Amino acid sequence: MADKTVSADSGSTLKTLVNLWPYMWPSDRPDLKARVVWATFYLFVAKFILVGVPYFFKWATNALAGDNAPLPPLPDFLLGPVMLVIAYNVVRLVQLGFNQLRDALFARVGQHAVRQLAYKTFVHMHNLSLRFHLERRTGGLSRIIERGTKGIETIVRFTILNSLPTILEFALTAVIFAIAYGWLYVLVVAVTVAIYTWFTVWASDWRIGIRREMNDSDTDANTKAIDSLLNFETVKYFNNERMEAQRFDRSMQRYEVAATKTWTSLGWLNFGQGAIFGAGMAIVMWMSALEVMAGTQTIGDFVFINAMLMQLSVPLNFIGFIYREIRQGLTDIEQMFALLDVKQEVVDQPQARPLAVSHGAVEFRDVHFSYDPARPILKGVSFEVPAGKTIAIVGPSGAGKSTISRLLFRFYDIQSGSVLIDGQDIRDVTQESLRAAIGMVPQDTVLFNDTIAYNIRYGRTDASDEEVKKAAELAQIGAFIDRLPDGYKAMVGERGLKLSGGEKQRVAIARTILKAPPILMLDEATSALDTHTEQEIQAALDLVSRGRTTIVIAHRLSTVIGADEIIVLKDGRIAERGTHLALLRKEGLYASMWARQREASEAEERLRIARESDDLGIVTRRRTAEV
Template identity: 75%
Template sequence: MANTKKTISADASNPLGTLVNLWPYMWPEGRADLKARVIWATFYLFLAKFVLLTVPYFFKWATDALNGKLDMAGILPAFLLGAVVLVIALNFTRILQVGLNQLRDALFASVGQYAVRQLAYRTFVHMHQLSLRFHLERKTGGLSRIIERGTKGIETIVRFTILNTVPTLLEFVLTAVIFWVSYGFWYVAVTAVTVALYIWFTVKASDWRIAIRRSMNDSDTDANTKAIDSLLNFETVKYFGNEEMEAKRFDSSMARYEKAATDVWTSLGWLNFGQGVIFGLGTTVMMVMSALAVQRGEQTIGDFVFVNALLLQLSVPLNFIGFVYREIRQGLTDIEQMFELLEVQPEVVDRPDAKPLDIAQGSISFKDVHFSYDAARPILKGVSFDVPAGKTVAIVGPSGAGKSTISRLLYRFYDIQDGSITIDGQDVRDLTQHSLRAAIGMVPQDTVLFNDTIAYNIRYGRPSATEEEVLAAADVAQIGHFISALPDGFETKVGERGLKLSGGEKQRVAIARTVLKAPPILILDEATSALDTTTEHEIQSALDVVSRNRTTLVIAHRLSTVIGADEIIVLRDGRIAERGTHSSLLDQNGLYASMWNRQREAVQAEEQLRKVRESDDLGVVLRGVPAAE
């Protein structure tokens, strides 16, 4: 799908500017079929307006014919001089006008929906282009509601702008001309004053309602955010029995939404009432003027009916102008947050001369890397190390030392402040992000799966993979037998974020996904730290197979998983405190040795506790067995 790069902004105080920015979506480049639909829809739109203006004339002529005052011989065809025929013609023009309007709507439907699709697509793509920092700070529920309201607002603005605003203004002009030619200046003056007061009041009242609408939108976003967040943390809510607290938080947001929504409808009532009063007074003045003219013999009953019919006909677009203005302003209010999202600039972007990664061996080099998420709190303070091609280097250290930050920088989720990160001598900042990430495979600590089938989640590593390749990847990850034993096999749904699977099963799916991707560089970011000892050993054996002959960077918490690494780097406070092999680091008797001893003691204590529990369980069982007689 084509993706226009034009910057879009929404400003509720400048609807015209927003409409200008939306024009490329209403008149899409390269879509001659849609442009033709716009042209034909516009043609039928204007034709419908001209047909509509004949309705009061037929009403007038039919009235005069019934009253014996019709004087249109030589102007109307002879077959139209009868009252019954004129009544039929009157209603035929009404039907024709409705038909032309529906034809217009049908032709324009695909144009409006294409605009919605284009902007929704652009927003979705833009969300994936934004930095990791943005997504770590976002509120998913509120974000989805902003996009939902924004796309609906776009449809409203596009449809009302093209289909209603211009022809309605044309109808005002034609009505004024008809009054001027047929009845003189004062009818035009009263019409102009009525329309001016009507539009002035509508604009002022609608602007007042915008603030109320914003409040309602904010409350709606807040309620949706709390609902989504609570449902995503369903298990946590259950663990602590806080269903009532979550319900109260949600209800408090809905209470604010209820008040704002009530104010919206109340203000709409006042708006409609004020519009009715203004137009009613204008109609009264003009009908009195016409009635007096009839009494003086200056006008016929048909003229009186004509004035009334034309005013009633004018009330529809007048009321619609108010409605259109309200909807456009409210639509702008709805989409301004969406456009604000589109205006958020990605933190990491490809350089204009960025090149694809040309990977030959896959060696990684960090040279004097400095990085901080916040300038006041440095994370990495001059880190330098190499990962030779086909070798395994492990990064260990206390929590907060900067271990996971290294994997994020290699993926270029963030750009470093100083130093360089290279792959085969190519600075990652000079490469396209797509080619860089295509060369790296990740098995994270917290594996989040799509709410789809196991096959879909494994194939996500390479969507073009065949079924045989998916099966082979599952076997390498030691999960093929488990999947085959499931009733639905690879078509088994894993649930929201993969919650239907255990931690070990999710990790194996993540490994299979990475195996299928077959990247030359592999990152294992604490891939086993959340698993029990038995599952860890099973997963570790699968990881050993996957990392064989690949350049591998291991971010580890459990030191037992990195004993076989070619080099172990110990981070502390953003600097490299120690480095070497497992045995050489133990000989140094420093930070690594201290961490190793603490973890070994913890494992030994856990093993002793397990044996005690098994012994107690055995004693309970034996005490429950009757003594032999």
């Protein structure tokens, strides 16, 4: 699947919010629904208290100025200037408490949504086909989950906990101004807020392009730095430290220019916001000052209007930041939902039943398959692996050998024909039961960055420590593990890089032994190893495959000479089949492959002997010279 760029401008914002709603209002969690209701209630309470705070400032000012303005309906002991000032601060503190209570109640709801959506996306990615994962970057997928979960928090925080309260506060301010001071005040404030919001959105959109340029430069510099450090030895081999430093500095130079533009544009944004709001406030305060001088307003009214506007300016200052964060949050969530919309290529049939393995016989019956319709891979392949027997599949590169293993695991569905286990079409059984019946020792063993015990136990997660140790001993790696300082608790490193190729293969064999499957698949399990290690690994593999139905995909023909039958693939078809000796007597494709590998092996052996002879001659001459 090609990467799909999704943005908040794509017209799917409403769809994203609709998709997000079930996670914010979970039907199966009445306790979380109650939290949403109470958080909303406290939100309204906090805003009503907030717009009432300036009244105490007004009353305290009038009391201090000695104006004969109407007093609030409060007990006499609270009407003194000092008590009104104290009440002003107490009310502010109460309003802050309700805000924090609202945030605390909503935190559980937001984090539940994050967890549920992240879990659903993670499970969905594991259910997608191998084709999808081969065409996508794993790092990109993890970033989609990471950004999507952060996007949920952003939407909750800025849409529900910031934007909606700001709108409510403006509405309450407009009502108070309309009732107490007339619609002209409301009109001036509304026009100011409208121009302020328009300018903020326009400037934020302009800054997004600059910010994207800065982020791209930062990513480029970071990529070059990591790539250079990962290839540290190569840099040293070719003495290219200066070149790498110059490449990094060029990227940082672009970042410097873009970052400077970002901060400069932020300065213009802040200045523009201040100028617009300052102009609107100046007009309103001028109107109020005229009325104070005319005797229609008190000093307390003048202070009240100023306090209300200053109070309103606080959330307005965050409009640009909120707009940018909400927009980015919607983009990130849309990408996550777009990932969830990707359909599974391989799905269980509605009537799928668990695989019932009685003997473990495998059959490919006239199988046709292609990854791309324009390039067929298997063209009518048919063969049978009797229960407990070993079948080897060999052939030139690109003949379709590894495709056989992928189809048996049902990573892909075939176009025609059928793959059967004990007479059951694998498309009619559940994928979980199918894969539980097959063990795999791959060519390239990738281990988890955890302990050796964890990687062996991965074959059967409920295995005991004794079972893990027994599997390791059968795989001929037990003695090696015992010699390690941390034993089975030793970490294997990223992708198992702390272990050699042979050690990693033995771990793979051990976890397959622990799984104890009735069917075994060996996909070129020794092709990347040296001859000595290959022989040791082959002995362990022979032990594992004993009594099991085994399919061996091999590059080195010397590893399959004992197979019950050898199938030679060429261009997606079976070119030859038979035992090792029978195929050699045919003098066909298998015989020619065998001859070439024998010649290569003999050449390597002659080269090894020559080197040993040279080494021996050097030592002999050196000792003669010493004598």
